[in-house]
Amino acid sequence: MKNNKLSILLRGIILENPVLVLVLGTCPTLAQTTSVIGAVGMGIAATLVLILSNAVISALRNLIPDTVRIPCYIVIIATFVTVVQLLMHAYLPALYEMLGVYLALIVVNCIILGRAEMFARKNGVLDSALDGLGMGLGFLLALFIMATVREVLGAGTFAGIALPFFKTYHIPILNQAPGGFLVFGILIAVMNKIKEKDGGVKRKSFSCEGCPSAAHCKKVSCSEMSEFHAPMAKEENENDA
Amino acid sequence: MMEKKTLSLMKGAVVLTVICMVAAILLGVVNRFAAPVIEKAENEKKLATLSVVLPDAKGFSDPLELEGAPATVKTVYEETSGLGYAMLCETETGFDTLAFSIGITADGKIAGLALTSVFYSAGDKGKEAAIENLIDSYKGQSDTENGVIISGATKSSNAMKAAIADALDYAKQLKEGK
Numbered sequence: 001m002k003n004n005k006l007s008i009l010l011r012g013i014i015l016e017n018p019v020l021v022l023v024l025g026t027c028p029t030l031a032q033t034t035s036v037i038g039a040v041g042m043g044i045a046a047t048l049v050l051i052l053s054n055a056v057i058s059a060l061r062n063l064i065p066d067t068v069r070i071p072c073y074i075v076i077i078a079t080f081v082t083v084v085q086l087l088m089h090a091y092l093p094a095l096y097e098m099l100g101v102y103l104a105l106i107v108v109n110c111i112i113l114g115r116a117e118m119f120a121r122k123n124g125v126l127d128s129a130l131d132g133l134g135m136g137l138g139f140l141l142a143l144f145i146m147a148t149v150r151e152v153l154g155a156g157t158f159a160g161i162a163l164p165f166f167k168t169y170h171i172p173i174l175n176q177a178p179g180g181f182l183v184f185g186i187l188i189a190v191m192n193k194i195k196e197k198d199g200g201v202k203r204k205s206f207s208c209e210g211c212p213s214a215a216h217c218k219k220v221s222c223s224e225m226s227e228f229h230a231p232m233a234k235e236e237n238e239n240d241a
Numbered sequence: 242m243m244e245k246k247t248l249s250l251m252k253g254a255v256v257l258t259v260i261c262m263v264a265a266i267l268l269g270v271v272n273r274f275a276a277p278v279i280e281k282a283e284n285e286k287k288l289a290t291l292s293v294v295l296p297d298a299k300g301f302s303d304p305l306e307l308e309g310a311p312a313t314v315k316t317v318y319e320e321t322s323g324l325g326y327a328m329l330c331e332t333e334t335g336f337d338t339l340a341f342s343i344g345i346t347a348d349g350k351i352a353g354l355a356l357t358s359v360f361y362s363a364g365d366k367g368k369e370a371a372i373e374n375l376i377d378s379y380k381g382q383s384d385t386e387n388g389v390i391i392s393g394a395t396k397s398s399n400a401m402k403a404a405i406a407d408a409l410d411y412a413k414q415l416k417e418g419k
Contacts, residue, residue: 060260068253072260079264083271090278093286 012134019142039147047136054132294344294353311407332404
């Protein structure tokens with residue numbers, strides 16, 4: 001039981017890291033990683049919203065009809081984002097200005113809606129909150145690593161503090177959009193390499209789990225789909241080998 | 242069958258409405274606590290810019306009553322030792338509202354200028370340098386003839402130039418009215 005909870009928490013940090021494995025939340029990742037402080041601020045804000053929205057959506061999952069679930073999720077997520085935005089504006093104005101429009105854009109961050117749809121609406125409140133915490137920490141970790149690389153190598157500073165050698169020999173393009181993509185790609189490659197040691201990136205399964213259309217898919221049952229695809233997947237694996 | 246579908250739709254509408262109402266109440270409560278703090282911080286920020294635009298100022302009066310002021314001049318403070326005026330101005334650029342503060346000395350010259358909202362992307366070093374250049378072009382001037390127009394921000398620069406001219410005129414009016 002304890003292990004199960006721990007695995008839910010840890011899954012989002014490394015194995016299913018939302019940024020480096022699931023490649024979600026790319027927009028704030030690229031935009032907010034020019035400074036470590038901004039990246040940490042964005043990560044914490046997104047984590048808070050993830051935990052709260054996952055918990056509330058999970059608590060209301062039996063009350064919310066399927067037909068209106070997405071508008072309901074958006075209202076819940078937007079509410080928590082606005083709460084975080086108001087509190088940050090009041091008590092952390094410098095960080096609020098640094099995050100700018102990207103703070104409000106957490107509403108449409110696909111990590112949050114994705115976890116609500118894929119996890120919170122199928123699991124209990126505690127598990128959903130833990131999933132939100134794990135995914136949020138994974139997002140925060142990815143943003144922190146990427147911002148550290150970009151700020152240190154691109155601007156020669158860390159959290160605004162000038163670093164002697166790097167201040168002289170920095171690579172300004174890393175702080176621009178192309179540099180963001182470059183660092184992002186390298187980090188994804190590193191993550192794939194790490195996962196390769198752990199059995200490689202898993203092939204897409206044909207089960208319902210993780211399928212965004214699963215709730216509405218009535219034409220073919222999932223088991224039939226699995227039976228249909230299993231020989232194809234096997235053949236594909238043999239060809240690859 | 243039809244009734245079942247209607248009931249389902251009604252249930253969805255009711256649930257969504259209730260969630261929206263609860264969200265509105267929650268936001269209202271948070272806003273009640275946060276709004277005064279935000280307002281206080283905004284006012285402090287505005288007052289801090291007054292010292293930037295009138296560097297030798299010893300203090301400022303309460304906001305003056307605006308009689309016959311141009312629409313771009315929003316708030317005017319008088320420096321307590323008679324050094325001049327600090328004004329908070331806002332102008333429409335065609336895209337958004339541009340806000341800045343300006344310090345005008347008693348002899349009608351611009352002592353300083355500071356933007357309280359920006360018309361460039363944060364981190365755009367080129368535009369930041371251009372704005373520094375624009376601000377420098379007005380310092381010490383008693384008119385807007387030599388004001389710089391930023392390439393790529395022409396409408397914003399022109400709107401700012403017109404608003405600065407308004408502020409200079411109003412400062413003259415205030416002095417003559419004394």
